[in-house]
Amino acid sequence: MKKRLVSGIQPSGQLHLGNYLGALRQWVELQDKYDCYFFLADYHALTSQPSANQLRENIDHTAAMLLAIGLDPKSATLFFQSAIPEHTELAWILSSLVGLGQLNRMTQYKQKADRAGQNAGLYTYPILMAADILLYGAEAVPVGEDQIQHIELTREIARSFNQHYGEVFSPPKPILNRFSRIMALNDPTKKMSKSVPGSAIGLLDEDNQIIRTIRRAVTDSDRQARTPSPALANLFTLLEAFGDLDQVRQMTKQREEGRLSYSELKEQLSEDIINALSPIKKAYKQFSSDKAELRRIYLPGEKKARATAQETLARVKKIIGISS
Numbered sequence: 001m002k003k004r005l006v007s008g009i010q011p012s013g014q015l016h017l018g019n020y021l022g023a024l025r026q027w028v029e030l031q032d033k034y035d036c037y038f039f040l041a042d043y044h045a046l047t048s049q050p051s052a053n054q055l056r057e058n059i060d061h062t063a064a065m066l067l068a069i070g071l072d073p074k075s076a077t078l079f080f081q082s083a084i085p086e087h088t089e090l091a092w093i094l095s096s097l098v099g100l101g102q103l104n105r106m107t108q109y110k111q112k113a114d115r116a117g118q119n120a121g122l123y124t125y126p127i128l129m130a131a132d133i134l135l136y137g138a139e140a141v142p143v144g145e146d147q148i149q150h151i152e153l154t155r156e157i158a159r160s161f162n163q164h165y166g167e168v169f170s171p172p173k174p175i176l177n178r179f180s181r182i183m184a185l186n187d188p189t190k191k192m193s194k195s196v197p198g199s200a201i202g203l204l205d206e207d208n209q210i211i212r213t214i215r216r217a218v219t220d221s222d223r224q225a226r227t228p229s230p231a232l233a234n235l236f237t238l239l240e241a242f243g244d245l246d247q248v249r250q251m252t253k254q255r256e257e258g259r260l261s262y263s264e265l266k267e268q269l270s271e272d273i274i275n276a277l278s279p280i281k282k283a284y285k286q287f288s289s290d291k292a293e294l295r296r297i298y299l300p301g302e303k304k305a306r307a308t309a310q311e312t313l314a315r316v317k318k319i320i321g322i323s324s
């Protein structure tokens with residue numbers, strides 16, 4: 001039996017290189033090796049209070065993009081979180097086992113609440129995420145670095161449940177990848193974000209826009225420095241992610257010898273990114289052209305996920321004394 005993996009992505013706006021390298025590209029690599037359940041976390045997206053139109057647009061965008069990057073419904077089980085009511089049901093059941101102190105520790109909540117204001121959904125969001133994962137008995141969860149704390153909380157919740165009621169859940173592990181921390185091109189101290197101009201490259205950005213953003217990316221002022229500045233290291237990470245290895249080695253050597261041309265590095269990087277994104281953009285156009293058909297592609301995954309989720313929830317309801 002293949003190991004089971006679960007992961008989700010929030011439809012919260014235009015996807016960018018940070019999202020792609022942080023987790024999505026890895027999903028594509030994992031889909032044949034593992035029994036993968038990948039979903040759009042559309043209920044999670046409510047926590048940023050989008051308008052209905054905005055949310056619908058983001059959902060359509062993300063649904064088409066997941067297919068455009070190469071996720072295949074024949075390999076992975078693909079679905080929408082909101083289509084499986086067991087997610088929210090299990091989240092409610094788990095919530096009584098979670099202490100406020102545990103939620104108060106979540107750094108992502110603190111950051112988001114500072115920006116967007118506090119709301120109960122944002123606060124209890126990690127409990128829904130735990131339900132997403134535990135519902136499918138996932139052994140591991142491929143995520144970006146910012147989600148590790150949520151996976152740890154999921155492990156704690158699984159253990160509390162098992163202690164209180166009996167063994168049902170196995171605590172999942174995170175799967176990270178080398179590229180799970182892509183920083184903003186205009187500020188290497190911040191994560192790449194599509195809402196900040198100059199920070200990100202969107203997966204649908206036009207070629208000349210990509211060239212412009214890379215050209216304006218910060219580098220460093222000390223060409224002789226022994227270790228690359230965080231900004232330059234970030235550009236090298238992208239070069240590694242999209243370019244060929246020889247090229248990376250050569251430019252690394254040039255940098256070490258203090259003779260790297262930053263404009264050459266940027267030109268090469270732009271070209272590599274443009275080449276990587278061009279098939280994605282083309283496929284996106286196709287998948288997004290027919291919204292009804294796009295939804296249909298997710299139906300078989302939804303059916304399969306629902307059956308698994310129902311099975312788990314039935315066991316849970318029995319063991320907690322709600323049903324006999």
Ligand code: TRP
Nearest residue numbers: 006007008009010041044129132
């Ligand atoms: N919170 C995740 C993010 O913002 C998305 C998510 C929701 C998720 N549920 C999940 C990821 C379950 C992994 C597993 O990126």
